[in-house]
Amino acid sequence: MYRNQYDSDITTFSPSGRIHQIEYAMEAVKQGGAAVALKSKQYAVLVSLKRSSSELGSYQKKIFVVDDHVGIAISGLTADARMLCNFMRNECSNYNYVYESQIRVERLVTKVADKHQVHTQRYGRRPYGVGLLVAGFDQLGAHIYQTCPSGNFYDYKSISIGSRSQSAKTYLEKHFESFEECTLEQLITHGLRALRETIPNTDDTLNSKNVSIGIVGEGQPFKIIEEADAQPYLNLLENEEPVEMQTN
Amino acid sequence: METLKLSALPEKDKQQPISHGRFEAYVDNGGTVMAVAGKDYCVIAGDTRMSDGGYGIQTRKYTKVFQLTKKCVLATSGMQADTIALQKRLKSMLESFEKEHGKPMSTPAIAQFLSNTLYYKRFFPYYTFNLVAGVDEQGEGWIWTYDAVGSHERVKYSSQGSGNQLVIPLLDNQVAKFNQQIVEGNKDVSCEQVVSFVKDSITSAGERDIYTGDFADIVVVDKNGVHWEKFELKLD
Numbered sequence: 001m002y003r004n005q006y007d008s009d010i011t012t013f014s015p016s017g018r019i020h021q022i023e024y025a026m027e028a029v030k031q032g033g034a035a036v037a038l039k040s041k042q043y044a045v046l047v048s049l050k051r052s053s054s055e056l057g058s059y060q061k062k063i064f065v066v067d068d069h070v071g072i073a074i075s076g077l078t079a080d081a082r083m084l085c086n087f088m089r090n091e092c093s094n095y096n097y098v099y100e101s102q103i104r105v106e107r108l109v110t111k112v113a114d115k116h117q118v119h120t121q122r123y124g125r126r127p128y129g130v131g132l133l134v135a136g137f138d139q140l141g142a143h144i145y146q147t148c149p150s151g152n153f154y155d156y157k158s159i160s161i162g163s164r165s166q167s168a169k170t171y172l173e174k175h176f177e178s179f180e181e182c183t184l185e186q187l188i189t190h191g192l193r194a195l196r197e198t199i200p201n202t203d204d205t206l207n208s209k210n211v212s213i214g215i216v217g218e219g220q221p222f223k224i225i226e227e228a229d230a231q232p233y234l235n236l237l238e239n240e241e242p243v244e245m246q247t248n
Numbered sequence: 249m250e251t252l253k254l255s256a257l258p259e260k261d262k263q264q265p266i267s268h269g270r271f272e273a274y275v276d277n278g279g280t281v282m283a284v285a286g287k288d289y290c291v292i293a294g295d296t297r298m299s300d301g302g303y304g305i306q307t308r309k310y311t312k313v314f315q316l317t318k319k320c321v322l323a324t325s326g327m328q329a330d331t332i333a334l335q336k337r338l339k340s341m342l343e344s345f346e347k348e349h350g351k352p353m354s355t356p357a358i359a360q361f362l363s364n365t366l367y368y369k370r371f372f373p374y375y376t377f378n379l380v381a382g383v384d385e386q387g388e389g390w391i392w393t394y395d396a397v398g399s400h401e402r403v404k405y406s407s408q409g410s411g412n413q414l415v416i417p418l419l420d421n422q423v424a425k426f427n428q429q430i431v432e433g434n435k436d437v438s439c440e441q442v443v444s445f446v447k448d449s450i451t452s453a454g455e456r457d458i459y460t461g462d463f464a465d466i467v468v469v470d471k472n473g474v475h476w477e478k479f480e481l482k483l484d
Binding site: 065089093096097 | 340
């Protein structure tokens with residue numbers, strides 16, 4: 001992207017009707033580590049690739065619990081993501097306090113999108129440089145949403161964001177019609193295969209250190225599967241062997 | 249000659265303002281709660297009667313014991329509205345804590361947290377008389393007793409509520425072994441014996457206190473979790 005005359009302020013439109021600052025914010029999302037989201041009738045699954053700054057460092061957390069029925073995967077500026085995560089947790093907690101029930105996923109995502117929008121229209125405040133994949137389960141079933149720094153949000157059957165996500169999207173487009181009837185293990189396996197497409201050939205493959213899985217669904221509160229717990233699912237990729245699923 | 253005056257009210261009332269009486273923010277819905285700690289367990293009991301402050305019963309099924317975590321319960325007597333508000337507040341804060349810290353709040357931390365929460369409303373208190381009971385990270389039984397504004401103390405046994413004055417002397421004598429003519433000496437008591445004793449105590453409170461009765465929740469907290477039992481009291 002080349003520099004434009006009309007891109008230094010969030011409050012300035014370009015002659016072609018675009019706000020370049022928002023588009024630059026969305027670039028930050030595209031640079032982040034890949035994340036994949038997909039859903040069946042009863043479950044929504046998030047799978048993400050964790051990055052570490054060096055061999056000495058730990059891997060950056062990518063999936064967060066928001067409430068029993070909602071979790072998010074992030075791509076972009078992690079610090080911004082933390083703020084949004086806390087905001088979402090507070091909103092869920094407040095809603096539960098007032099209405100004694102869980103907030104519907106679309107309603108929560110709308111609040112996040114509105115928060116993004118405020119930062120696209122006020123001088124002196126930059127947009128959040130992070131995109132979220134929201135996985136949730138409520139009375140209307142399983143949901144996958146994507147939020148953007150622009151303030152838009154999208155309802156998806158499955159989606160991928162972040163670095164080299166186009167390869168994952170290609171995989172998802174080939175297989176998404178079968179997701180509706182998949183079991184949880186099959187769904188996670190699809191997610192891992194899609195995620196594998198995003199790794200450049202020169203890098204490590206998927207391993208228990210750099211993969212993070214989040215699941216939520218009917219009777220399944222949002223849970224993060226990482227490190228040693230993720231190994232059985234990674235083995236599924238290699239061996240195509242069934243694994244005993246822990247239910248709670 | 250007297251002139252005939254037509255007026256809706258007698259004359260002298262026109263001079264004085266009509267007195268409505270102050271708005272009373274608090275009501276005592278009655279009931280008794282008690283707890284006894286063993287070495288690695290706690291037994292908590294709370295009756296389930298809710299009165300209207302007088303002779304009426306509003307419900308026989310209002311549970312005064314509230315589970316906070318897998319290792320801790322809160323038993324509250326006093327005003328039902330404030331009790332529910334306090335329980336909701338604590339529950340919300342505990343869930344926040346768990347997300348931020350990646351683990352549930354420990355029982356001693358909850359005890360301190362309740363005290364702070366109560367003192368926060370020092371100048372318009374929750375009309376609640378609380379007992380926090382549970383096991384700590386090592387599995388040892390703990391009980392704290394509170395007043396309405398958060399003054400708290402860790403004890404081996406306690407009771408609160410309308411039947412408090414009836415139950416506490418019994419616990420003093422039998423649990424702490426105070427004032428016994430023939431001193432029995434300390435002997436190890438099993439959880440079942442303590443549960444039986446607690447059932448006797450709350451039954452006795454129900455006999456003499458009109459605000460205690462109907463049913464009681466007998467709750468045991470140990471390292472395996474929280475176990476509930478419903479126990480019948482008299483309905484009169």
